[in-house]
Amino acid sequence: DVVLTQSPLSxxxxxxxxxxxxxxxxxxxxxxxxxxxxxxxQQRPGQSPxxxxxxxxxxxxxxxxxFSGSGSGTDFTLKISRVExxxxxxxxxxxxxxxPHTFGQGTKLEIK
Amino acid sequence: xxxxxxxxxxxxxxxxxxxxxxxxSGFTFSTYWMNWVRQAPGKGLEWVANINPDGSExxxxxSVKGRISISRDNxxxxxxxxxxxxxxxxxxxxxCLAWGDVNYWGQGTLVTVSS
Numbered sequence: 256d257v258v259l260t261q262s263p264l265s266x267x268x269x270x271x272x273x274x275x276x277x278x279x280x281x282x283x284x285x286x287x288x289x290x291x292x293x294x295x296x297q298q299r300p301g302q303s304p305x306x307x308x309x310x311x312x313x314x315x316x317x318x319x320x321x322f323s324g325s326g327s328g329t330d331f332t333l334k335i336s337r338v339e340x341x342x343x344x345x346x347x348x349x350x351x352x353x354x355p356h357t358f359g360q361g362t363k364l365e366i367k
Numbered sequence: 368x369x370x371x372x373x374x375x376x377x378x379x380x381x382x383x384x385x386x387x388x389x390x391x392s393g394f395t396f397s398t399y400w401m402n403w404v405r406q407a408p409g410k411g412l413e414w415v416a417n418i419n420p421d422g423s424e425x426x427x428x429x430s431v432k433g434r435i436s437i438s439r440d441n442x443x444x445x446x447x448x449x450x451x452x453x454x455x456x457x458x459x460x461x462x463c464l465a466w467g468d469v470n471y472w473g474q475g476t477l478v479t480v481s482s
Contacts, residue, residue: 296412303462303472304404304412316469347412355428356414 257282259348261359267367268338276362278348280329285352292352295324295333298361299344307346308333340366369393369471373463376476379453387448387476389463397421400466401439401446405459406475415461416448431457453480 258281268274284291295308306315308324311331321336335342343366348359375387389401402417416427416437425437434453439446446463460475 298412303474305472306470345411349412354426356417358412358414361411 256355257284257350257353257357259350259357259359261346261348261362264360264362266362266364268335268364269367270340271337274335274338274342274364276333276346276348278326278331278333278359280331280350282353283328284350285328290352291327292350293326293331294349294351295322296347296349296358297342297344298347299341302344304347335364338364338366371463371465371471371473373461373473373476376461376478378479378481380482381454381480383453383480384449384451385453385478386450387461387463387478389446389448389473391444391446391463391465391471394465394467394469394471396444396465397441398467401437402464402466403437403446403448404462404464406462407456407459410459413459417466418446450478453478455480
């Protein structure tokens with residue numbers, strides 16, 4: 256199975272500052288058709304997860320442009336600029352290039 | 368309005384069975400891959416199973432293979448998760464997820480396996 260390793264696992268951030276989460280894959284995530292099925296999810300406390308970023312860098316509808324994704328191959332990054340109180344929660348990276356689809360362990364973002 | 372509503376969770380004894388249902392509306396169900404994702408208490412997310420739009424392709428993770436199966440009824444906009452021989456480690460909130468250009472998640476249903 257593809258293992259996704261996130262860092263850090265805990266991320267205290269001051270309001271208005273930027274935050275960055277890394278996700279490293281145990282295998283390259285580019286598929287035979289050239290696509291990379293790598294995504295980022297947010298799970299706010301007490302809520303269902305929601306996808307923020309699909310295909311490495313494309314924001315889902317309604318996601319603020321403070322969120323951005325980048326990376327390729329095995330290394331990917333989620334950046335949150337100007338962190339707001341509503342950004343508190345756990346962030347997961349996820350791949351579905353290979354079955355089984357897998358998630359990272361999660362990174363808990365909290366406000367300092 | 369899009370709705371994804373899971374039902375069928377509850378308390379079941381080890382070795383028991385349970386069928387979860389997921390009812391959807393507000394989007395073209397028959398064009399979406401449907402998925403079940405679970406989250407054990409205080410833990411991360413785990414993909415359990417998925418099924419393609421016409422139901423001809425089904426996959427499940429090794430930890431549940433032979434015990435848990437996914438199915439769908441496109442006429443009724445329903446997807447199911449049949450769970451047999453349940454174990455303590457199956458205790459989790461089970462989320463129904465419609466995967467497409469847009470993702471739709473349900474609110475989850477809690478399955479507790481305990482004597």
